[in-house]
Amino acid sequence: MRSARLTKQWLLPARASSILLFFAVGTMCYLAAISLGTGLLLVHAVDGWTQEISSRASLRIDVLEGRDTQIAAQQAARAAERNPNVIRAAPLSREEIEAILEPWLDTEELGEEFELPAIVNLRLRVYDKQVLGNLVNEIQRQVPGVVLETHDAWRERLEQTRRWTLAVAFGVPGLIAAVAITVMLLATHVVFTGNRPVIELLHLLGARNGDIARAGRKRTFVPCLCASVLATLLALATFEAVARADTGHPLLETAANREIYAGWLALVPVASILIARISVRIALIRSLARLSRT
Amino acid sequence: MPTSDVLRLENVNVRYGDSAEVLREVNFTVPRGSFHFIVGASGAGKSTLLKLLFLSLRPSDGEMFLFGQPVHNAWRSRRVLLRRHIGMVFQDVRLIDHMSVYENIALPRAIAGERERDYRSDVRALINWTGLETRIDAYPPTLSDGERQRVAIARAVVARPILLLADEPTGNVDGKVGSLLLQLFAELNRLGTTVLITTHNPVEQDDIDAQLVRLERGRLILPGTEAP
Ligand SMILES: Nc1ncnc2c1ncn2[C@@H]1O[C@H](COP(=O)(O)OP(=O)(O)OP(=O)(O)O)[C@@H](O)[C@H]1O
Numbered sequence A: 001m002r003s004a005r006l007t008k009q010w011l012l013p014a015r016a017s018s019i020l021l022f023f024a025v026g027t028m029c030y031l032a033a034i035s036l037g038t039g040l041l042l043v044h045a046v047d048g049w050t051q052e053i054s055s056r057a058s059l060r061i062d063v064l065e066g067r068d069t070q071i072a073a074q075q076a077a078r079a080a081e082r083n084p085n086v087i088r089a090a091p092l093s094r095e096e097i098e099a100i101l102e103p104w105l106d107t108e109e110l111g112e113e114f115e116l117p118a119i120v121n122l123r124l125r126v127y128d129k130q131v132l133g134n135l136v137n138e139i140q141r142q143v144p145g146v147v148l149e150t151h152d153a154w155r156e157r158l159e160q161t162r163r164w165t166l167a168v169a170f171g172v173p174g175l176i177a178a179v180a181i182t183v184m185l186l187a188t189h190v191v192f193t194g195n196r197p198v199i200e201l202l203h204l205l206g207a208r209n210g211d212i213a214r215a216g217r218k219r220t221f222v223p224c225l226c227a228s229v230l231a232t233l234l235a236l237a238t239f240e241a242v243a244r245a246d247t248g249h250p251l252l253e254t255a256a257n258r259e260i261y262a263g264w265l266a267l268v269p270v271a272s273i274l275i276a277r278i279s280v281r282i283a284l285i286r287s288l289a290r291l292s293r294t
Numbered sequence B: 001m002p003t004s005d006v007l008r009l010e011n012v013n014v015r016y017g018d019s020a021e022v023l024r025e026v027n028f029t030v031p032r033g034s035f036h037f038i039v040g041a042s043g044a045g046k047s048t049l050l051k052l053l054f055l056s057l058r059p060s061d062g063e064m065f066l067f068g069q070p071v072h073n074a075w076r077s078r079r080v081l082l083r084r085h086i087g088m089v090f091q092d093v094r095l096i097d098h099m100s101v102y103e104n105i106a107l108p109r110a111i112a113g114e115r116e117r118d119y120r121s122d123v124r125a126l127i128n129w130t131g132l133e134t135r136i137d138a139y140p141p142t143l144s145d146g147e148r149q150r151v152a153i154a155r156a157v158v159a160r161p162i163l164l165l166a167d168e169p170t171g172n173v174d175g176k177v178g179s180l181l182l183q184l185f186a187e188l189n190r191l192g193t194t195v196l197i198t199t200h201n202p203v204e205q206d207d208i209d210a211q212l213v214r215l216e217r218g219r220l221i222l223p224g225t226e227a228p
């Protein structure tokens, strides 16, 4: 239709700049969506690992003169299972303990009579330092010389990884948005300066700054909308393809859990349209005000 | 102030920056429906006078009334809106090269926020009236001077202005085309539009009932008076 073309063509041949805008916005949205999605999947994996190691702890029963370490381990396990925070307490067999100690000890050289410390694996309901402290005290009252071993160091490292991953997942789209706004301001300024005679003519033919700005906004809205929606769908398809690729990699396979990232990715077009609208508005009003001052 | 006057200037001076006055002590009343030729040598200030009347230039001194309202102190946005009731044919034509003949002519209506279905038939009628039917989708760089001038005239009148200003519309075309263009202005005038045309060589136009106003070094000399 002619009128649609007409309002779009006030400033420049519309098609070239629309295609340019389409690809620029599309690329930025795709990168933002991939960064966001990957980051969220990583965070999900880290959360899984954290939960896994948080539900595990172990009791070490050291060798003491005058007691059978294995029996002490049985007692410790029974005492632990009486605690409501412990789901299961399983003493390890001598073979399992040897397997664990193998890297440090030459277990084959050890004779049957060589006493090893016993280990009781615990499955916990919640990971809470205070609850765990109470648990150890309780067991120690019945079985002295019991040491609780948790994965605190790993938990801390995973917590740090989680924070950084989240920062990158949202930081990269944020940075892309900042670049997009800057580019939009610059491009609008360049286009308007280059079209100064046309702008002057539009003013002479009765166009107010608001009229010109509205035409400019209309012209950027449709390409931005199409590009951001398409880019997001493409990003979703990328994750879908990764999930189906049968890589055998546990991290890549988490891509199958769409609920982790799909909701956030749906925000990408919404955010990009909002950003485009606001920055175009600011850019147009600023450029026009500068042009009409002279 | 009688509203039958489209325009009135009272003791208007115009200077560009710190320069000497380009228009001096201009007193001029333009009644509704009148037809004026403004004649003067190059540099006399004809384009300056039209820019003033088109509100793209403010008077340095004096008062100016358009459609009965004072405009010498009007804000920019009000002048832009008032301009929608004035048609202007610029001396340098000023078409937009990347828009077709149709789009150039329709531009003032699109700017005013009208939808195409509301102005399409008007634009087509103007294209027929100016004899540009075969050039409707052409772009200005491919047009002849006379054709460009006709597009500019069509654009100036597409929004049915009360006042039509034309800055040397016959300057770049030969005599035959020139009198053809003048016929267009005469016809618009008969339909009620107030017309003001500048020219440095007035052609005899028996069928136009026009006032001849002379501009000499910035002073306006009305018929029946003589330069001091
Ligand atoms: N923007 C401007 N800045 C400074 N001086 C100007 C400007 N425009 C015009 N002038 C000067 O004002 C005087 C009148 O110019 P104007 O363009 O009104 O003349 P004109 O009668 O239209 O001439 P022509 O027949 O050549 O078009 C000239 O001396 C010109 O140099």
Ligand SMILES: [Mg+2]
Pocket (backbone or CB within 6 Å): B046, B047, B048, B091, B167
């Ligand atoms: Mg001139």
